[in-house]
Amino acid sequence: MFAEDLLQFRNDLYNWGVLFCYSGYLNEAVLESIGTAMRVKLENDTSDPRLARTLFSVFVEQVQNVVRYSAEVEIVDRDGVPPELRHGLLAVGKDAGGHYVTVGNLMLTADVPRLRRDLSEIQKLDRQALTARYREILKAAPPEGSKGAGAGFTHIARLAARGIEFGFHEVENGLSFFGLKAML
Amino acid sequence: MDPINIAQTARTPRVEFDFQGKKFIIAGESYPEDVSSFYGPLLEKFTTFLSGSADAQISFRFELIYFNSSTAKILMELFEALEEAAGNGNHVVITWAHETGDDNIKELGEEFAEELSNASFIIEEIAI
DSSP: OHHHHHHHHHHHHHHTTEEEEEEEEEOHHHHHHHHHHHHHHHHHHOSOHHHHHHHHHHHHHHHHHHHHHOSOEEEOOOTTSOSEEEEEEEEEEEETTEEEEEEEEEEEGGGHHHHHHHHHHHHHOOHHHHHHHHHHHHHSOOOTTOSSOSOHHHHHHHHOTTEEEEEEEEEETTEEEEEEEEEO | OOOEEEOOOSSSOEEEEETTTTEEEEEEEEOOSSHHHHHHHHHHHHHHHHHTOOSOEEEEEEEEEEEOHHHHHHHHHHHHHHHHHHHTTOEEEEEEEEETTOHHHHHHHHHHHTTOSSSEEEEEEEOO
């Protein structure tokens, strides 16, 4: 029974076209090891090493968003390791139109309107407008509460030739599940 | 100022800052865990060097295969600092090397170059 259930789980992933999937606590070390394995696999699969690199770029931006902002966080009180572990779900796969990178994580419901507004805005922009927006963000001071350049989503949208999809689902205790899919 | 030489790792680039020879190189991949702790000290030394430079021949070579958006912000700061130095009478040449056929990296370089009016900018194709 156990093997059968596990196989079913694997088949579900397969039917989604998933090549790689990770669900759990993430840190930069996980990002590096999964990222490297994924790149080798994709470079091996496609005759286009640049596609592998573009997917890797999207993957890094998405995972760094989880590592920096997921609201499902466990505090680690030990010397020599980053003080936080954040939870996320990530998958890289292939559908009829091409490859995709998708992530999901919990976030504060209070932050949903702002993120929804930003992503809706980004989703409407064409390539030229995305380029302009990216440059504007790089030249500006980092936004309040940002641990990076605040340019990640714009960069993802630039690389996602088939666009981005996103959604929010309210869970409980002021938390919502956020999902983002970048299609290349 | 003593030269800075940092070896490349999986996620941080090789850095060669030769303040004496006024030649600077950043090469490889860049998606550090903490962008500020990697680039902060480098930017500080570099801008100190620039502010003390006059009528100097400065060359900066970027040879990046991949970088994340947090690194892009640092690169933008470097371009702005180099342009300012060029505006202050230094002779600044920036070389942006990209892998043959890698349009993403090429385009990003061209976008940074839009900051430049006094510094020279060269795009170079290389096989990696």
